[in-house]
Amino acid sequence: MRLLLTLAVLAMVGAGGWLWQSGAFTGKSGVAANAQPAGNRAIPVVAATAVRKDVPLRVDALGTVEPMVTVTIRTRVASRVEEVRFEDGAAVKEGDILFVLDPREIDAQILQAQATLSRDKTQLEKAQRDVERYVGLLARSAVSQVQVDDAKTTVDVQRATVQQNEANLQALQVQRSYYEIKAPVTGRMGVSGVRPGAVIRVDDTLATIRQIKPIYIAFGVPERYLTELRTNMARADVRFRLQGSDERVSGGRVAALDNTIDPQTGTLMVRAQFENADERLWPGTLGDVTVTLRMEPNMVTVPAEAVQSGQAGTFVFVIENNTAKVVPVGVSRTIDGEAVIISGLAGGETVVTQGQLALRNGARVDIKRQTGAPAAGS
Numbered sequence: 430m431r432l433l434l435t436l437a438v439l440a441m442v443g444a445g446g447w448l449w450q451s452g453a454f455t456g457k458s459g460v461a462a463n464a465q466p467a468g469n470r471a472i473p474v475v476a477a478t479a480v481r482k483d484v485p486l487r488v489d490a491l492g493t494v495e496p497m498v499t500v501t502i503r504t505r506v507a508s509r510v511e512e513v514r515f516e517d518g519a520a521v522k523e524g525d526i527l528f529v530l531d532p533r534e535i536d537a538q539i540l541q542a543q544a545t546l547s548r549d550k551t552q553l554e555k556a557q558r559d560v561e562r563y564v565g566l567l568a569r570s571a572v573s574q575v576q577v578d579d580a581k582t583t584v585d586v587q588r589a590t591v592q593q594n595e596a597n598l599q600a601l602q603v604q605r606s607y608y609e610i611k612a613p614v615t616g617r618m619g620v621s622g623v624r625p626g627a628v629i630r631v632d633d634t635l636a637t638i639r640q641i642k643p644i645y646i647a648f649g650v651p652e653r654y655l656t657e658l659r660t661n662m663a664r665a666d667v668r669f670r671l672q673g674s675d676e677r678v679s680g681g682r683v684a685a686l687d688n689t690i691d692p693q694t695g696t697l698m699v700r701a702q703f704e705n706a707d708e709r710l711w712p713g714t715l716g717d718v719t720v721t722l723r724m725e726p727n728m729v730t731v732p733a734e735a736v737q738s739g740q741a742g743t744f745v746f747v748i749e750n751n752t753a754k755v756v757p758v759g760v761s762r763t764i765d766g767e768a769v770i771i772s773g774l775a776g777g778e779t780v781v782t783q784g785q786l787a788l789r790n791g792a793r794v795d796i797k798r799q800t801g802a803p804a805a806g807s
Contacts, residue, residue, distance in 0.1 A: 471793045472793065472795065473784060473794075473795045473797045474746075474753075474781045474784035474796060474797065475783035475784060475796070475797060475798045476779050476780060476781050476799055476800070477732050477779070477799065478779055479770070479775075479779075480730055480776060481727050481729055481730075481776035483724045483726045483727065484730060485723070485725070486721070486724070487719060487764055488650050488651075488654055488719075488720040488722065489719055490717075490718045490720070491648060492646040492715070492716055492717070493648070493713070493714070494644060494645070494646055494710045494714040494715075495644070495647050496616070496641050497641075497645050498639070498640040500614060501637050502527065502634070502635045504528075504530070504629050504632065504633050505607045505632075506631060507628075507629065508530035508629065509627070509628050510626060510627045510628075510629060511530060511531050511625060512625060513528055514526050515527055516618075517620045517621055518618060518620070519618050521612045521615065521617075521618055521638065522612065523612055523614050523615045525611060525612045526611055527611060527612055527618070527635075528623075530607075530609075530610070530629075531608070532608040535601065535605050535608060539601045539605060542597050542598040543598060546595060546598055549587065549591045550591055552587050552590075553584065553588055553590075553591050556580065556583045557584055559584075560580045560581055560583075560584055563576055563577045563580045564577060614640045615642070616640035617641055618636055619636055619637040619639070620636070621635065622635050623635055641708060642706060643703060643704050643705055644702070644705040645684065645701065645702060646667075646681065646700070646703065646710070646716075647698060647700050648698075648699055648701070649694070649696035649698055649699070650696060650699055650720070651695060651697075652696065654697075654722075655690070655697055657722045658683065658686060658697070661723050662683045662686070663682075663683075665683045665721065665722050666679075666721045667682060667701040667718065668681065668718070668719045669681060669701075669717070669718055670716050671714060671716045672714075672717065676709070678703060678709055678710060682701060683700075683701055683702075684700050684701060685699070686698075687699070701718065725769075728770075728771075729770040729774045730767040731770060731774070731780050732766065732768070732780075732800065733763050733766050734783070735768070735780040735782045737785055741757065742757055743758055743760050744756060745774070745780045745781070746781035747774075747780055748780070748794055748796065751794055753789070753791070753793075754790060754791070755790045757773055758770050758772060759771045759773060781794070
């Protein structure tokens with residue numbers, strides 16, 4: 430009997446709790462009493478203002494530092510290396526002597542050519558005196574005209590011999606210059622391939638010199654920028670940031686455009702020139718290139734995260750009277766975290782930057798935070 434009585438009391442308590450929870454005593458559902466209709470619930474969002482301002486037309490690319498000139502120094506004669514007049518990696522100026530070769534053989538040939546030339550000049554002078562003498566004798570009928578003509582022929586032959594010897598001497602003097610190898614450009618030397626005492630042959634590689642002041646940075650840009658690059662090439666501003674650091678180099682200019690577009694990648698190779706007086710740029714270095722072509726005035730910009738993509742294209746949520754409205758927009762490009770809008774917004778609209786996933790067209794919103802207006806472009 431006690432067990433039955435206990436079970437009956439527990440059943441009554443449980444039934445009373447169920448009736449209270451279900452609203453039997455209040456006349457309405459407990460869940461419905463504490464909740465608002467889903468359609469009236471305001472969705473919390475973060476918003477920003479669409480701003481009109483001047484925006485730079487800028488191209489970003491990955492660039493590689495390249496020397497303006499690379500010269501491989503080779504020997505033009507076979508000889509022995511007497512001196513190496515530079516340190517590996519040293520800076521040299523155009524005209525500096527880099528290598529001195531053994532010149533004794535060529536010097537002896539030059540002396541021989543000079544002696545031959547001197548002899549032939551003396552013979553030419555004698556032949557010219559003979560002509561003058563024969564002309565005088567011919568006037569007195571002491572010699573024939575044939576003898577005079579033969580003397581003149583001898584002068585012509587001797588004069589040609591002198592000219593030939595002069596040419597031979599000049600050729601030897603040119604070859605003599607090959608024994609002092611000079612820097613063809615101002616730049617930085619590589620590692621010397623020979624040392625004093627080495628015997629070298631014709632066309633042996635001795636060293637490499639690279640001109641790095643000024644210097645090139647090569648990079649590729651999409652072909653759609655070709656017209657802008659050609660139009661604004663003279664006044665485009667180029668900057669370079671070394672990879673892995675915040676070090677930036679400014680003052681570059683577009684120096685050359687390649688004469689063809691790569692059909693496989695659709696890119697155009699461009700070379701920018703930097704003075705590089707402090708040699709901060711070194712051949713082979715990688716970095717980020719920024720080319721500012723011109724400023725586009727009075728463009729509408731919004732934070733890039735405000736732009737969404739759908740089946741119909743890109744759009745933003747514009748807030749009007751605490752209600753979200755879907756507005757299709759055209760986006761020109763994204764720069765410094767901002768989307769440049771070319772259609773759909775006039776500027777001044779409040780757009781949603783966070784919370785779009787919970788929104789639909791016409792939904793009520795609660796702006797929890799208004800981000801500041803985007804800063805003016807530079």
